[in-house]
Amino acid sequence: MTEYLLIIVSTVFVNNIVMVKILGLCPFMGVSKKLEAAVGMGAATTFVLTLGSGASYLIEHYLLGPDLAYLTTLSFIVVIAGIVQFTEMVIQKTSPSLYQILGIYLPLITTNCAVLGIPLLNVQAKHDFMESLLFGFGGAMGFTLVMILFAGIRERLDGADVPGIFKGSAIAMITAGLMSLAFMGFSGLVK
Protein backbone atom coordinates (compact mmCIF):
# COMPACT_ATOMS: atom_id res chain seq x y z
CA MET A 1 0.00 0.00 0.00
CA THR A 2 2.82 2.35 0.97
CA GLU A 3 4.59 1.82 -2.32
CA TYR A 4 1.42 2.75 -4.23
CA LEU A 5 1.13 5.93 -2.19
CA LEU A 6 4.80 6.60 -2.89
CA ILE A 7 4.21 6.23 -6.63
CA ILE A 8 1.39 8.78 -6.51
CA VAL A 9 3.36 11.29 -4.42
CA SER A 10 6.46 10.85 -6.51
CA THR A 11 4.65 11.32 -9.84
CA VAL A 12 2.55 14.26 -8.66
CA PHE A 13 5.30 16.24 -6.91
CA VAL A 14 8.82 14.89 -7.14
CA ASN A 15 8.87 13.69 -10.75
CA ASN A 16 6.10 15.94 -12.01
CA ILE A 17 5.66 15.16 -15.67
CA VAL A 18 5.47 18.79 -16.80
CA MET A 19 7.65 20.66 -14.33
CA VAL A 20 10.47 18.16 -13.75
CA LYS A 21 10.43 15.83 -16.76
CA ILE A 22 9.43 18.72 -19.08
CA LEU A 23 6.93 16.64 -21.07
CA GLY A 24 3.54 17.74 -22.36
CA LEU A 25 4.35 21.41 -22.74
CA CYS A 26 2.02 21.96 -25.71
CA PRO A 27 -1.29 21.77 -23.79
CA PHE A 28 0.47 23.26 -20.74
CA MET A 29 1.12 26.52 -22.61
CA GLY A 30 -1.87 26.28 -24.97
CA VAL A 31 -4.88 25.55 -22.76
CA SER A 32 -3.81 27.35 -19.59
CA LYS A 33 -5.30 30.77 -20.40
CA LYS A 34 -8.57 29.99 -18.66
CA LEU A 35 -8.99 28.03 -15.45
CA GLU A 36 -12.12 26.29 -16.69
CA ALA A 37 -10.45 25.03 -19.87
CA ALA A 38 -7.38 23.95 -17.87
CA VAL A 39 -9.55 21.85 -15.55
CA GLY A 40 -11.30 20.28 -18.53
CA MET A 41 -8.01 19.54 -20.25
CA GLY A 42 -6.62 18.03 -17.04
CA ALA A 43 -9.66 15.80 -16.68
CA ALA A 44 -9.53 14.66 -20.31
CA THR A 45 -5.79 13.96 -20.08
CA THR A 46 -6.27 12.08 -16.80
CA PHE A 47 -8.84 9.85 -18.44
CA VAL A 48 -6.66 9.21 -21.50
CA LEU A 49 -3.44 8.70 -19.53
CA THR A 50 -4.87 6.26 -16.99
CA LEU A 51 -6.62 4.22 -19.66
CA GLY A 52 -3.57 4.47 -21.92
CA SER A 53 -1.16 3.25 -19.23
CA GLY A 54 -3.35 0.26 -18.47
CA ALA A 55 -3.94 -0.63 -22.11
CA SER A 56 -0.30 -0.25 -23.09
CA TYR A 57 0.77 -2.47 -20.18
CA LEU A 58 -1.55 -5.20 -21.43
CA ILE A 59 -0.28 -4.81 -24.98
CA GLU A 60 3.36 -4.78 -23.91
CA HIS A 61 3.00 -7.95 -21.82
CA TYR A 62 0.44 -10.11 -23.56
CA LEU A 63 0.74 -9.08 -27.19
CA LEU A 64 4.29 -7.96 -27.81
CA GLY A 65 6.63 -9.61 -25.34
CA PRO A 66 10.42 -9.52 -25.77
CA ASP A 67 10.29 -10.71 -29.41
CA LEU A 68 8.28 -7.80 -30.70
CA ALA A 69 9.67 -5.12 -28.40
CA TYR A 70 10.49 -2.97 -31.42
CA LEU A 71 6.74 -2.47 -31.94
CA THR A 72 6.30 -0.85 -28.51
CA THR A 73 6.28 2.80 -29.55
CA LEU A 74 4.26 2.12 -32.69
CA SER A 75 1.52 0.15 -30.98
CA PHE A 76 1.34 2.58 -28.05
CA ILE A 77 0.72 5.47 -30.44
CA VAL A 78 -2.07 3.53 -32.16
CA VAL A 79 -3.75 2.64 -28.88
CA ILE A 80 -3.45 6.19 -27.50
CA ALA A 81 -4.90 7.63 -30.71
CA GLY A 82 -7.83 5.25 -30.37
CA ILE A 83 -8.45 6.22 -26.74
CA VAL A 84 -8.27 9.94 -27.57
CA GLN A 85 -10.82 9.45 -30.34
CA PHE A 86 -13.08 7.71 -27.86
CA THR A 87 -12.63 10.48 -25.28
CA GLU A 88 -13.43 13.09 -27.91
CA MET A 89 -16.72 11.39 -28.74
CA VAL A 90 -17.66 11.12 -25.07
CA ILE A 91 -16.89 14.80 -24.39
CA GLN A 92 -18.74 15.97 -27.49
CA LYS A 93 -21.76 14.07 -26.27
CA THR A 94 -21.61 14.97 -22.59
CA SER A 95 -20.26 18.54 -22.56
CA PRO A 96 -20.47 20.41 -25.88
CA SER A 97 -19.26 23.68 -24.37
CA LEU A 98 -16.11 22.02 -22.97
CA TYR A 99 -15.69 20.46 -26.41
CA GLN A 100 -15.83 23.94 -27.94
CA ILE A 101 -13.36 25.37 -25.38
CA LEU A 102 -10.79 22.59 -25.77
CA GLY A 103 -11.11 22.80 -29.55
CA ILE A 104 -8.03 21.59 -31.41
CA TYR A 105 -6.22 20.70 -28.17
CA LEU A 106 -8.53 17.75 -27.61
CA PRO A 107 -7.39 15.67 -30.64
CA LEU A 108 -3.89 17.00 -29.94
CA ILE A 109 -3.80 14.91 -26.73
CA THR A 110 -2.74 12.17 -29.17
CA THR A 111 0.54 13.98 -29.76
CA ASN A 112 0.95 15.07 -26.14
CA CYS A 113 4.34 13.57 -25.35
CA ALA A 114 3.38 13.07 -21.70
CA VAL A 115 0.70 10.63 -22.82
CA LEU A 116 3.18 8.54 -24.81
CA GLY A 117 6.01 9.19 -22.36
CA ILE A 118 4.35 7.68 -19.31
CA PRO A 119 3.60 4.26 -20.89
CA LEU A 120 7.18 4.16 -22.20
CA LEU A 121 8.56 5.06 -18.76
CA ASN A 122 6.36 2.27 -17.37
CA VAL A 123 8.03 -0.23 -19.69
CA GLN A 124 11.44 1.10 -18.77
CA ALA A 125 10.79 0.90 -15.02
CA LYS A 126 9.28 -2.65 -15.40
CA HIS A 127 6.13 -1.67 -13.47
CA ASP A 128 3.44 -4.29 -12.95
CA PHE A 129 -0.18 -3.64 -13.98
CA MET A 130 -1.31 -1.87 -10.81
CA GLU A 131 1.87 0.22 -10.68
CA SER A 132 1.46 1.17 -14.34
CA LEU A 133 -2.10 2.32 -13.74
CA LEU A 134 -1.08 4.34 -10.68
CA PHE A 135 1.94 5.79 -12.45
CA GLY A 136 -0.33 6.92 -15.29
CA PHE A 137 -2.97 8.27 -12.93
CA GLY A 138 -0.41 10.01 -10.72
CA GLY A 139 1.33 11.54 -13.70
CA ALA A 140 -2.00 12.82 -14.98
CA MET A 141 -2.85 14.20 -11.54
CA GLY A 142 0.48 16.02 -11.55
CA PHE A 143 -0.31 17.37 -15.00
CA THR A 144 -3.75 18.53 -13.86
CA LEU A 145 -2.34 20.13 -10.72
CA VAL A 146 0.24 22.08 -12.69
CA MET A 147 -2.34 23.09 -15.33
CA ILE A 148 -4.67 24.45 -12.65
CA LEU A 149 -1.90 26.29 -10.79
CA PHE A 150 -0.54 27.77 -14.00
CA ALA A 151 -3.97 28.78 -15.33
CA GLY A 152 -4.67 30.48 -12.00
CA ILE A 153 -1.43 32.43 -12.22
CA ARG A 154 -2.06 33.37 -15.85
CA GLU A 155 -5.54 34.65 -15.04
CA ARG A 156 -3.95 36.88 -12.41
CA LEU A 157 -1.22 37.90 -14.84
CA ASP A 158 -3.87 39.16 -17.27
CA GLY A 159 -4.75 41.90 -14.83
CA ALA A 160 -1.18 42.56 -13.73
CA ASP A 161 0.93 45.49 -14.81
CA VAL A 162 3.50 43.60 -16.88
CA PRO A 163 6.19 45.63 -18.66
CA GLY A 164 5.50 45.88 -22.40
CA ILE A 165 8.30 43.61 -23.63
CA PHE A 166 7.29 40.78 -21.29
CA LYS A 167 3.59 40.83 -22.20
CA GLY A 168 1.83 37.65 -23.39
CA SER A 169 3.85 34.48 -23.97
CA ALA A 170 7.10 35.90 -22.61
CA ILE A 171 5.85 36.33 -19.06
CA ALA A 172 4.06 32.97 -19.28
CA MET A 173 7.37 31.26 -20.17
CA ILE A 174 9.16 32.99 -17.30
CA THR A 175 6.38 31.97 -14.93
CA ALA A 176 6.59 28.37 -16.15
CA GLY A 177 10.34 28.40 -15.55
CA LEU A 178 9.92 29.72 -12.02
CA MET A 179 7.26 27.10 -11.31
CA SER A 180 9.62 24.42 -12.60
CA LEU A 181 12.32 25.69 -10.23
CA ALA A 182 9.84 25.52 -7.37
CA PHE A 183 8.93 21.92 -8.23
CA MET A 184 12.61 20.97 -8.21
CA GLY A 185 12.41 21.74 -4.52
CA PHE A 186 10.25 18.64 -4.00
CA SER A 187 13.17 16.39 -4.94
CA GLY A 188 14.11 15.82 -1.31
CA LEU A 189 10.53 14.92 -0.32
CA VAL A 190 10.74 11.14 -0.79
CA LYS A 191 13.87 9.41 0.42
Next chain:
Amino acid sequence: MIAALWVMIGIALFLGAVLGFSAIKFKVQGNPLVDKIDAVLPQTQCGQCGFPGCKPYATAIAAGEAEINQCPPGGEEGIHKLADLLGKEFVPFGEGAKPKAKSVAFIDESTCIGCTLCIQACPVDAILGAAKQMHTIIASECTGCELCIPPCPVDCITMLPIDEDITNWKWRYPVIAIQEAA
Protein backbone atom coordinates in the same frame (compact mmCIF):
# COMPACT_ATOMS: atom_id res chain seq x y z
CA MET B 1 7.81 -10.54 -39.01
CA ILE B 2 4.45 -12.13 -39.73
CA ALA B 3 3.63 -12.05 -36.00
CA ALA B 4 4.27 -8.30 -35.96
CA LEU B 5 1.81 -7.84 -38.81
CA TRP B 6 -0.83 -9.93 -37.03
CA VAL B 7 -0.38 -7.95 -33.83
CA MET B 8 -0.80 -4.60 -35.56
CA ILE B 9 -3.76 -5.84 -37.61
CA GLY B 10 -5.29 -7.21 -34.43
CA ILE B 11 -4.90 -3.90 -32.57
CA ALA B 12 -6.27 -1.94 -35.52
CA LEU B 13 -9.30 -4.21 -35.90
CA PHE B 14 -10.07 -4.10 -32.17
CA LEU B 15 -9.78 -0.31 -31.97
CA GLY B 16 -11.81 0.08 -35.14
CA ALA B 17 -14.59 -2.05 -33.67
CA VAL B 18 -14.61 -0.11 -30.36
CA LEU B 19 -14.58 3.30 -32.09
CA GLY B 20 -17.24 2.24 -34.59
CA PHE B 21 -19.47 1.06 -31.78
CA SER B 22 -18.97 4.22 -29.71
CA ALA B 23 -19.55 6.42 -32.77
CA ILE B 24 -23.06 4.96 -32.93
CA LYS B 25 -23.55 4.91 -29.17
CA PHE B 26 -22.37 8.51 -28.60
CA LYS B 27 -23.85 10.00 -31.75
CA VAL B 28 -24.63 13.69 -31.27
CA GLN B 29 -28.11 14.68 -32.43
CA GLY B 30 -27.87 18.05 -34.10
CA ASN B 31 -25.81 20.55 -32.17
CA PRO B 32 -26.57 20.55 -28.45
CA LEU B 33 -24.59 23.78 -28.08
CA VAL B 34 -27.32 25.63 -30.00
CA ASP B 35 -29.86 24.72 -27.33
CA LYS B 36 -27.58 25.95 -24.56
CA ILE B 37 -27.00 29.30 -26.30
CA ASP B 38 -30.71 29.55 -27.06
CA ALA B 39 -31.45 29.09 -23.36
CA VAL B 40 -29.27 32.11 -22.52
CA LEU B 41 -30.88 34.41 -25.11
CA PRO B 42 -33.89 36.38 -23.82
CA GLN B 43 -36.42 34.79 -26.25
CA THR B 44 -37.99 38.08 -27.25
CA GLN B 45 -37.67 36.97 -30.90
CA CYS B 46 -37.20 40.66 -31.67
CA GLY B 47 -34.78 40.28 -34.58
CA GLN B 48 -32.56 43.19 -33.51
CA CYS B 49 -29.53 40.93 -33.94
CA GLY B 50 -30.20 40.73 -37.67
CA PHE B 51 -31.44 37.14 -37.49
CA PRO B 52 -35.11 36.15 -37.70
CA GLY B 53 -35.26 35.08 -34.05
CA CYS B 54 -33.34 33.82 -31.05
CA LYS B 55 -32.87 30.26 -32.32
CA PRO B 56 -31.36 31.30 -35.69
CA TYR B 57 -29.04 33.70 -33.83
CA ALA B 58 -28.03 30.87 -31.47
CA THR B 59 -27.31 28.65 -34.49
CA ALA B 60 -25.18 31.39 -36.05
CA ILE B 61 -23.21 31.88 -32.81
CA ALA B 62 -22.62 28.15 -32.50
CA ALA B 63 -21.38 28.03 -36.10
CA GLY B 64 -19.07 30.97 -35.41
CA GLU B 65 -20.85 33.16 -37.97
CA ALA B 66 -22.08 35.80 -35.56
CA GLU B 67 -20.51 37.74 -32.70
CA ILE B 68 -22.00 37.39 -29.23
CA ASN B 69 -22.66 41.13 -28.85
CA GLN B 70 -25.72 41.53 -31.09
CA CYS B 71 -28.51 41.02 -28.61
CA PRO B 72 -29.64 44.34 -27.07
CA PRO B 73 -32.53 42.87 -25.00
CA GLY B 74 -30.05 40.51 -23.31
CA GLY B 75 -27.95 43.49 -22.24
CA GLU B 76 -24.32 43.33 -21.19
CA GLU B 77 -25.25 40.64 -18.70
CA GLY B 78 -26.34 38.46 -21.61
CA ILE B 79 -23.01 38.97 -23.38
CA HIS B 80 -21.19 37.98 -20.19
CA LYS B 81 -23.28 34.81 -19.94
CA LEU B 82 -22.60 33.93 -23.58
CA ALA B 83 -18.88 34.63 -23.13
CA ASP B 84 -18.79 32.31 -20.10
CA LEU B 85 -20.71 29.57 -21.90
CA LEU B 86 -18.50 29.67 -24.99
CA GLY B 87 -15.20 30.36 -23.24
CA LYS B 88 -14.79 33.58 -25.24
CA GLU B 89 -13.74 37.03 -24.16
CA PHE B 90 -16.41 39.63 -23.36
CA VAL B 91 -17.15 41.86 -26.35
CA PRO B 92 -18.90 45.20 -25.80
CA PHE B 93 -21.90 46.16 -27.92
CA GLY B 94 -21.01 47.34 -31.40
CA GLU B 95 -22.23 50.58 -33.00
CA GLY B 96 -25.99 50.61 -33.49
CA ALA B 97 -26.56 47.53 -31.38
CA LYS B 98 -26.41 49.32 -28.02
CA PRO B 99 -29.43 48.77 -25.84
CA LYS B 100 -31.64 51.85 -25.93
CA ALA B 101 -33.07 53.38 -22.83
CA LYS B 102 -35.70 51.00 -21.55
CA SER B 103 -39.03 51.95 -23.06
CA VAL B 104 -42.54 50.65 -23.61
CA ALA B 105 -44.77 51.01 -26.65
CA PHE B 106 -47.78 53.29 -26.29
CA ILE B 107 -50.85 53.20 -28.53
CA ASP B 108 -52.58 56.51 -29.19
CA GLU B 109 -56.08 55.17 -28.70
CA SER B 110 -57.84 57.99 -30.53
CA THR B 111 -56.08 57.15 -33.82
CA CYS B 112 -56.11 53.34 -33.48
CA ILE B 113 -58.42 51.75 -36.04
CA GLY B 114 -58.41 48.27 -34.51
CA CYS B 115 -56.69 46.47 -37.39
CA THR B 116 -54.94 43.87 -35.13
CA LEU B 117 -51.76 44.06 -37.24
CA CYS B 118 -49.65 45.03 -34.24
CA ILE B 119 -51.13 42.20 -32.17
CA GLN B 120 -49.86 39.69 -34.73
CA ALA B 121 -46.43 41.30 -34.72
CA CYS B 122 -45.98 41.31 -30.94
CA PRO B 123 -43.67 38.45 -29.89
CA VAL B 124 -44.72 38.52 -26.23
CA ASP B 125 -48.50 39.01 -26.53
CA ALA B 126 -48.34 42.33 -24.75
CA ILE B 127 -51.04 43.97 -26.90
CA LEU B 128 -54.65 43.57 -25.90
CA GLY B 129 -57.47 44.13 -28.36
CA ALA B 130 -59.74 42.69 -31.01
CA ALA B 131 -60.76 43.56 -34.58
CA LYS B 132 -62.48 46.97 -34.83
CA GLN B 133 -61.79 47.53 -31.13
CA MET B 134 -59.02 49.85 -30.11
CA HIS B 135 -55.90 48.14 -28.77
CA THR B 136 -53.82 48.82 -25.75
CA ILE B 137 -50.43 47.78 -24.44
CA ILE B 138 -49.92 45.76 -21.29
CA ALA B 139 -46.99 47.82 -20.11
CA SER B 140 -45.64 45.21 -17.71
CA GLU B 141 -45.37 42.66 -20.53
CA CYS B 142 -43.87 44.96 -23.17
CA THR B 143 -40.16 44.33 -23.81
CA GLY B 144 -39.67 47.48 -25.90
CA CYS B 145 -38.66 45.53 -29.01
CA GLU B 146 -40.38 47.99 -31.41
CA LEU B 147 -41.66 45.21 -33.67
CA CYS B 148 -45.21 46.57 -33.51
CA ILE B 149 -44.27 49.95 -34.99
CA PRO B 150 -43.67 49.05 -38.68
CA PRO B 151 -46.96 47.14 -39.27
CA CYS B 152 -49.19 49.93 -37.90
CA PRO B 153 -50.98 51.55 -40.90
CA VAL B 154 -51.86 54.75 -39.03
CA ASP B 155 -48.63 55.22 -37.08
CA CYS B 156 -50.38 55.40 -33.77
CA ILE B 157 -47.70 53.56 -31.78
CA THR B 158 -44.88 55.49 -30.12
CA MET B 159 -42.10 54.36 -27.83
CA LEU B 160 -42.12 56.00 -24.43
CA PRO B 161 -38.95 55.79 -22.36
CA ILE B 162 -39.58 54.56 -18.83
CA ASP B 163 -38.54 57.14 -16.29
CA GLU B 164 -36.75 55.84 -13.29
CA ASP B 165 -38.70 56.10 -10.10
CA ILE B 166 -38.59 54.47 -6.74
CA THR B 167 -40.38 51.31 -7.96
CA ASN B 168 -38.06 50.39 -10.83
CA TRP B 169 -34.73 51.92 -9.92
CA LYS B 170 -31.86 49.49 -9.39
CA TRP B 171 -28.14 49.61 -8.81
CA ARG B 172 -26.11 50.15 -11.93
CA TYR B 173 -23.64 47.44 -12.93
CA PRO B 174 -20.23 48.59 -11.77
CA VAL B 175 -18.03 49.98 -14.53
CA ILE B 176 -14.33 49.78 -13.74
CA ALA B 177 -12.08 51.67 -16.06
CA ILE B 178 -8.89 49.88 -16.98
CA GLN B 179 -5.98 52.26 -16.92
CA GLU B 180 -3.13 51.97 -19.35
CA ALA B 181 0.15 51.59 -17.49
CA ALA B 182 2.23 54.71 -17.86
